[in-house]
Amino acid sequence: MVCLRDKTSFASMAFTLYTLIQTAILCTNAIAVLHEERFLSKIGWGVDQGVGGFGDDPGVKAQILNLIRSVRTVMRVPLIIVNSACIILLLLFG
């Protein structure tokens, strides 16, 4: 029973590598879900609104928009595969 109590004190500390993978999948999903024309353009984060300043200083906002767009483009298919695998594994093994 003592170890049970101490394990709860490690609750914030018990990060495993599996938690890291879960965090990565959830964050990538969150970025990939942002819709271009329904959401991003409405708040001024559309694709055409990012590339403003040419030269050697794109700025933080342009970099963020670039990142969102590239994550959406590149990770669409791998995310489908990884999410399906996650769903199947969670259904089978809880």
Added chain:
Amino acid sequence: MEYTAAQSGFRQQHNMRLRNSSMDGSDGSQLFDDTSATGPGAQGVYRNQQAGPQAAGGLPGQSLLSDPMSNLAMAYGSSLASQGREMVDKNLDRFIPVSKLKYYFAVDTVYVGKKLGILVFPYMHENWEVSYQQDIPVAPRFDVNAPDLYIPTMGFITYILVAGLALGTQNRFSPELLGVQASSALVWLIMEVLAVLLSLYLVTVNTDLTTIDLLAFSGYKYVGMILGVVAGLLFGKLAYYLSLLWCCAAIFVLMIRTLRLKLLSEAAAEGKLVRGARNQLRMYLTMSIAAAQPVFMYWLTYHLVR
């Protein structure tokens, strides 16, 4: 071919007879000395010893080396093994840059001693620049300012051992807790390196800091953590807080002085005040990377010293 086969068959029969006779004397296999039995057992042991190596060496050796099929199989197996090794080497070099890693482990005792001194007391060190040799950074053996991976690796392992020691003195130790400590510290390290990489990408800094460099810089805080925990174990909580404060300040100064040269532009790095949003952003980035180190140092050690 047939002669050797017949000869091996003869020897097999001879060994078989020997083995059967010695097996009547003592139980147990050929390969192990049965030293527990005495008297007639000793004689059986002696015969066992004689027959053992002979049987073990003779029987498989004869059958392996003289059989042409197994010759072919051995040759094929060894060629397959060497092919496999080539493939592993080629693919491993694609994923993990082994040659680049070797650069980070090219250290010697003088470098380690000086670097540990700088990690604990960076206030007297004057020249923080990494010297280059024809566009390639010099190996850590020749330059104290070059980042290495030896100290972070050893620091990480020592931190896990010291954490186990600290938990043991509080009667909270169990072997799986060591694994939990190790994996959580590793996860925090990976997340910190990823966060720094992301922020470096967002601020578009043109720097020659590689991922492994960032890993090395993030790993230097383990030295301070170890010193803090050991002081806390030896002298109590006050010593833990004092030594942790000292090491946090030292790591803060070290990170700022090292990153300033790598992240900021030339003029700003020399201390002149350069106006402009970009330099301000880079300064904030340097400060936040340096400020994250003491936070992690406290977060990863406060539960060890109670």
